[in-house]
Amino acid sequence: MSTSQLPPPSNFIRTIISEDLENGRREQVITRFPPEPNGYLHIGHAKSFSLNFGLAEDFSGQCHLRFDDTNPVKEEDEYVEAIKEDVSWLGFDWGDHLYFASDYFDQLYLWAVQLIKAGKAYVDSQTVEQMRETRGTLTQAGVDSPFRNRTIKENLELFEKMKNGDFPDGTHILRAKIDMSSPNMNLRDPAMYRILHAHHHRTGDKWCIYPMYDFAHGQGDSIEGVTYSICTLEFEDHRPLYEWFIKELGIFAPQQIEFARLNLSYTVMSKRKLLQLVNDKHVSGWDDPRMPTLVGMRRRGYPPEAIRMFCERIGVGKGASWIDLSVLEECVREQLNKSSLRRQAVLNPLKVTISNYPADKVEELDAPNHPQQPELGTRKLPFSHELYIDRDDFMEEPPKKFFRLGPGREVRLRNGYIIKCDEVIKDENGEVIELKCSADLDTLGKNPVGRKVKGIIHWVSASQAKKVGVRLYDRLFKEENPDKAANYLDALNPESVKVSTALVEPSLLNAEPGTTFQFERVGYFTVDSKDSQPGKPVFNRTVTLRDTWAKLK
RNA sequence: UGGGGCGUGGCCAAGCGGUAAGGCACCGGAUUUUGAUUCCGGCAUUCCCAGGUUCGAUCCCUGGCGCCCCAACCA
Numbered sequence: 013m014s015t016s017q018l019p020p021p022s023n024f025i026r027t028i029i030s031e032d033l034e035n036g037r038r039e040q041v042i043t044r045f046p047p048e049p050n051g052y053l054h055i056g057h058a059k060s061f062s063l064n065f066g067l068a069e070d071f072s073g074q075c076h077l078r079f080d081d082t083n084p085v086k087e088e089d090e091y092v093e094a095i096k097e098d099v100s101w102l103g104f105d106w107g108d109h110l111y112f113a114s115d116y117f118d119q120l121y122l123w124a125v126q127l128i129k130a131g132k133a134y135v136d137s138q139t140v141e142q143m144r145e146t147r148g149t150l151t152q153a154g155v156d157s158p159f160r161n162r163t164i165k166e167n168l169e170l171f172e173k174m175k176n177g178d179f180p181d182g183t184h185i186l187r188a189k190i191d192m193s194s195p196n197m198n199l200r201d202p203a204m205y206r207i208l209h210a211h212h213h214r215t216g217d218k219w220c221i222y223p224m225y226d227f228a229h230g231q232g233d234s235i236e237g238v239t240y241s242i243c244t245l246e247f248e249d250h251r252p253l254y255e256w257f258i259k260e261l262g263i264f265a266p267q268q269i270e271f272a273r274l275n276l277s278y279t280v281m282s283k284r285k286l287l288q289l290v291n292d293k294h295v296s297g298w299d300d301p302r303m304p305t306l307v308g309m310r311r312r313g314y315p316p317e318a319i320r321m322f323c324e325r326i327g328v329g330k331g332a333s334w335i336d337l338s339v340l341e342e343c344v345r346e347q348l349n350k351s352s353l354r355r356q357a358v359l360n361p362l363k364v365t366i367s368n369y370p371a372d373k374v375e376e377l378d379a380p381n382h383p384q385q386p387e388l389g390t391r392k393l394p395f396s397h398e399l400y401i402d403r404d405d406f407m408e409e410p411p412k413k414f415f416r417l418g419p420g421r422e423v424r425l426r427n428g429y430i431i432k433c434d435e436v437i438k439d440e441n442g443e444v445i446e447l448k449c450s451a452d453l454d455t456l457g458k459n460p461v462g463r464k465v466k467g468i469i470h471w472v473s474a475s476q477a478k479k480v481g482v483r484l485y486d487r488l489f490k491e492e493n494p495d496k497a498a499n500y501l502d503a504l505n506p507e508s509v510k511v512s513t514a515l516v517e518p519s520l521l522n523a524e525p526g527t528t529f530q531f532e533r534v535g536y537f538t539v540d541s542k543d544s545q546p547g548k549p550v551f552n553r554t555v556t557l558r559d560t561w562a563k564l565k
Numbered sequence: 566u567g568g569g570g571c572g573u574g575g576c577c578a579a580g581c582g583g584u585a586a587g588g589c590a591c592c593g594g595a596u597u598u599u600g601a602u603u604c605c606g607g608c609a610u611u612c613c614c615a616g617g618u619u620c621g622a623u624c625c626c627u628g629g630c631g632c633c634c635c636a637a638c639c640a
Binding site (some may be wrong): 021022023027037046047048050080082083085136139140143144147148149150151152153154181182184185186187194195196199200203205206207208222224226229245246247248249250251252270272283315324325326327328329330331332333334335336339340342343345349350354383384405413415416424425426427428430455457459465466467468469470530532533534546557558559560561562 | 566568569570571572575576577578579580581586587588589590597598599600601602603614632633634635636637638639640
């Protein structure tokens with residue numbers, strides 16, 4: 013299901029697939045999303061799996077979810093479950109096609125033996141350091157390992173012993189016998205299997221040798237009948253190796269296609285760094301609302317449709333591109349504008365007394381839940397002689413383009429009356445602490461004749477307003493590209509969150525965790541799913557509203 | 566300096582020899598009890614540069630220039 017009415021935008025991958033289908037080179041489209049379960053998914057992964065699942069949907073094919081769990085020391089079940097949840101959250105469905113690279117360990121082992129028998133693989137007994145030295149450099153050919161010409165029999169025996177656990181980690185390794193002088197480093201006898209006496213999250217202690225990515229990925233694709241193995245650009249140099257294994261093994265050949273990974277400004281995307289942010293407590297966890305993880309965005313209040321829209325909007329190419337964070341935020345606004353109920357909340361209160369309104373009177377005003385969607389109904393908004401407005405909406409000496417409240421000025425109370433500021437009360441320090449106003453009681457639901465009041469401000473009734481916790485989030489990093497700083501941690505935005513309170517209309521007190529409201533004229537706020545208590549919600553600011561006035565200033 | 570990629574407006578991105586889609590941003594203007602939303606209009610004589618082929622080139626060729634990736638028993 014596409015999030016937009018428009019046909020999916022054309023891109024080079026779609027073009028390749030369409031052509032293959034037309035000329036009969038392929039008959040169906042099978043893609044796959046192959047995360048390693050060693051961390052939480054982030055927005056960059058969303059780009060990848062939206063592409064893979066999207067392509068499968070568009071061409072009536074199938075997209076598999078396959079966990080690339082070939083490195084047991086980094087992988088955990090916790091991540092497997094989290095990843096499944098995130099993919100589902102965005103609305104994608106892998107059906108019965110849930111796989112693990114570890115499902116193929118037996119087959120992979122057999123294939124390794126097959127290559128040894130064919131003289132295409134050998135057991136190397138050099139140390140890591142020796143291998144590094146003999147591999148050569150980017151401009152210098154490598155040299156053959158002294159173990160390169162072991163007999164097939166010897167290799168078979170050694171590999172079997174590796175499997176049986178006769179050797180400690182790091183003592184031997186199975187390598188493909190390709191070309192130590194290849195200009196492509198990946199072809200200089202790449203590692204196929206390493207010894208790792210480690211417990212695997214799924215296969216337990218069955219194995220003490222594990223296949224490398226390069227020896228597992230293409231074969232996994234092949235076994236599953238994946239027709240298009242779509243990955244990021246850094247694997248371009250691996251493609252010849254991917255194809256080499258497929259060819260030598262004589263198995264079904266998927267096509268690997270590479271696209272540019274997502275770069276988002278004011279964000280870091282590397283798992284290592286995200287993990288460090290969590291471990292070093294720069295954020296509260298993987299699901300901190302400032303994190304670029306899907307769990308973080310969910311908690312922040314980003315709707316899944318917005319993330320889908322974002323992925324579609326940014327397109328797919330091969331050039332290293334940088335997307336501005338504001339593009340994502342704009343998608344969030346676009347989505348939330350349609351779906352969020354409107355409420356009033358004051359973040360920075362300034363007391364207002366309506367002098368011509370009875371002190372003991374409380375009126376229940378009707379306010380629409382959504383101005384463009386009357387079918388969403390209305391709610392009651394209490395009004396009394398004592399209110400709070402936002403300090404930003406009053407200026408003692410307003411500039412010409414300011415059309416909010418000022419001494420002697422008139423303004424519309426959103427969903428209420430027009431009021432006029434008669435008197436400004438200050439404390440001993442000269443700070444404004446209260447405004448005395450008078451209301452034009454004939455302006456409820458209608459405009460006065462003979463004068464136009466342009467300004468509209470939000471407010472809450474003092475005695476009925478409820479105080480709630482709010483967290484005002486901003487971008488996690490202050491630098492556009494945190495990786496350009498000497499240390500990306502130096503680029504952290506010290507003001508990425510401000511913990512504060514807000515006075516809100518009473519109906520908000522029982523809001524369900526996870527729901528998002530628009531605090532009119534302020535922004536979108538989501539009831540935090542972790543820290544809210546029944547009757548005691550805590551609000552996360554998801555994103556502010558567009559503010560052309562702030563830009564004017 | 567070996568190999569693999571990429572260069573289209575501020576940011577993405579179509580186009581694949583016939584005379585520059587679209588989105589976002591931006592700038593006008595209209596509507597509006599959110600300076601929000603919505604709506605209407607504007608926004609590349611030019612596709613990294615220089616030559617060449619062609620009636621015609623962003624698309625083909627040659628040569629430059631710039632940027633990204635690769636030397637884990639990570640993925």
